[in-house]
Amino acid sequence: GNSVTQMEGPVTLSEEAFLTINCTYTATGYPSLFWYVQYPGEGLQLLLKATKADDKGSNKGFEATYRKETTSFHLEKGSVQVSDSAVYFCASFLYNQGGKLIFGQGTELSVKP
Amino acid sequence: DTAVSQTPKYLVTQMGNDKSIKCEQNLGHDTMYWYKQDSKKFLKIMFSYNNKELIINETVPNRFSPKSPDKAHLNLHINSLELGDSAVYFCASSPTGTGNTIYFGEGSWLTVV
Numbered sequence: 001g002n003s004v005t006q007m008e009g010p011v012t013l014s015e016e017a018f019l020t021i022n023c024t025y026t027a028t029g030y031p032s033l034f035w036y037v038q039y040p041g042e043g044l045q046l047l048l049k050a051t052k053a054d055d056k057g058s059n060k061g062f063e064a065t066y067r068k069e070t071t072s073f074h075l076e077k078g079s080v081q082v083s084d085s086a087v088y089f090c091a092s093f094l095y096n097q098g099g100k101l102i103f104g105q106g107t108e109l110s111v112k113p
Numbered sequence: 114d115t116a117v118s119q120t121p122k123y124l125v126t127q128m129g130n131d132k133s134i135k136c137e138q139n140l141g142h143d144t145m146y147w148y149k150q151d152s153k154k155f156l157k158i159m160f161s162y163n164n165k166e167l168i169i170n171e172t173v174p175n176r177f178s179p180k181s182p183d184k185a186h187l188n189l190h191i192n193s194l195e196l197g198d199s200a201v202y203f204c205a206s207s208p209t210g211t212g213n214t215i216y217f218g219e220g221s222w223l224t225v226v
Contacts, residue, residue: 034214038154043219044203087154093215099144100169101205101215103156 002027006090006104013080013111021075021107023064023090031092033057033066033073034101038087047075047088080111116140117218119204125224126194133190134221136204142216143209144168145187147179150201150220159202162187163209194225 007022025031035047035057048057053068064075073090090104119136126132138145146169147159161169165181176192191198201222207215 032213036217044156044205044217046214046216049214089156095210099161099163099207099209100158100171101146101148106154106156108154 002031002092002094002100002102004090004092004102004104006088006107009087009106009108011107011109013109015082015111015113016079017111019075019077019080019084019109021088021090021109023073023075023104025071025073025090025092025102027071027092027094029094030068031094033064034091034093035062035064035073035075036089036091036103038089038106040086044089080109082111082113085109085111117204117206117216119202119218119221121221122219123222123224125226128194128196128225130194131190131192132194132223133188134202134204134223135186135188136218137186138204138206138216139185140206140216142206143184144207145181145184146205146207146215147187147189148203148205148217150203152200156203160187160189191223196225199223199225 032051034049036044037047048059050057050066056065087106093101117138144163146161160179162181178190181187201220204218
């Protein structure tokens with residue numbers, strides 16, 4: 001079946017540190033891949049996406065590259081800010097499997113000043 | 114102008130009650146979803162509808178009954194609420210087809226006491 005696995009949190013970083021949150025997927029096919037962010041007490045916001053191999057999604061300084069050979073979609077940011085503190089969810093979507101968005105378990109990021 | 118709106122945002126109710134959460138999207142999308150986020154922040158699909166037709170019913174107890182009066186609305190009715198139903202419920206919508214982004218509402222925080 002399809003699944004998404006993220007690195008466990010919480011991740012605690014100092015401001016301006018480099019961020020990597022690992023995400024790998026398994027799928028019978030070629031899913032579209034997404035990163036969503038959930039700020040405390042809020043809903044889910046799309047952060048970035050990639051729909052095919054070697055695509056790079058980017059937004060607000062965050063980047064992730066769709067790597068088919070390693071079935072990965074790791075999230076990176078060069079310099080995090082306190083305002084980036086949130087829970088980050090990696091997700092995959094396969095339309096031919098009924099159109100389900102499958103989420104990873106979420107990684108909580110805490111950025112300290 | 115909110116794209117996917119759900120009401121109420123917060124709901125506290127007693128065990129055994131029946132409650133509904135309403136969802137509307139003004140994006141013109143054909144597909145709508147309900148997702149449940151548990152206390153560990155894990156997100157799982159419950160239902161999806163395409164043009165008012167049920168597509169996915171992900172082994173949800175039949176106390177949960179979605180209703181889609183038209184393709185812009187997908188309401189969730191829950192009968193005989195149990196303590197374990199306490200969660201955040203997210204409505205979402207997307208265009209039909211692969212590679213499209215799923216847009217989420219702000220969430221409805223349900224607490225059963």
